[in-house]
C-alpha cells in the first residue's frame with residue numbers, strides 16, 4: 320500500500336504528538352514538532368480543525384503545537400482544552416490523594432535514575448510518567464513494584480512496547496474516549512484522519528474512518544490497529560496531499 324491509497328479529503332486531523340509528529344528519542348526539552356510537518360499542519364489548520372491527542376500535559380504540549388492546533392486532549396483525554404474552554408472530570412479530584420502517595424513512593428525508590436514527570440491537569444495531579452529513555456541503567460524491579468501498586472490501588476497503567484517509559488493515570492481514559500470527546504466539542508464529523516505511532520493509539524485508530532500509523536524504527540514490530548501506514552519520513556508528503564484535497 321502506498322500513500323496514494325490513503326484518503327485525504329477529511330474533515331479534521333487528530334494526531335498524537337510523541338513519535339508521530341515529533342522524534343521519539345529526544346529529551347523533553349529538545350522535543351519539537353518536525354519543522355516540515357509543522358509547516359503543512361499550519362496551512363491545513365486554516366481549512367479544517369487540527370487537534371492533538373496525547374498522554375502529555377497541556378503545559379508541555381501547548382507551546383509545541385500552538386501554531387496549528389485548535390484543541391488538545393491531554394493526559395490521555397483526562398483534560399481537554401480548546402481555545403476558550405477547559406474540561407476536567409470530577410473523578411480525578413477524588414483519586415488525587417492516591418496519585419500523590421504513589422508519586423512520593425516512586426521518588427523515594429527511583430529518584431536520580433529515571434525522569435519522573437508529574438502530570439497536572441490545571442490544579443489537579445492526575446498522574447505521572449516514569450521515563451528511562453535517557454538513563455544508562457534502570458532498576459526494572461523497582462519500576463515494577465510501582466506499576467503493581469498502581470494497579471492494586473485502582474490507578475490506570477499504560478506500558479508501551481518499544482518505548483522506554485510507563486504512564487500512570489488516576490482514571491482509565493483512553494485515546495478513543497478522547498477522540499469521541501473532541502468530535503463532540505469541535506462538532507466535526509467523519510471522515511477524520513487520526514495519526515499515531517503506538518499501541519495506546521489503537522482505541523483512537525478504531526474510532527475514525529482514516530486511521531494512519533506513522534512508522535519509525537522503534538515501532539516497526541508494534542501491533543498497530545490502523546488501516547493505513549505511512550513511513551515517518553513520508554508524513555510531510557501525506558499531509559501535503561491532505562492540504563491539496565481540503566483546499567479544493
Ligand SMILES: [Mg+2]
Pocket residue numbers: 335336337338339515516517
Ligand atoms: Mg506516540
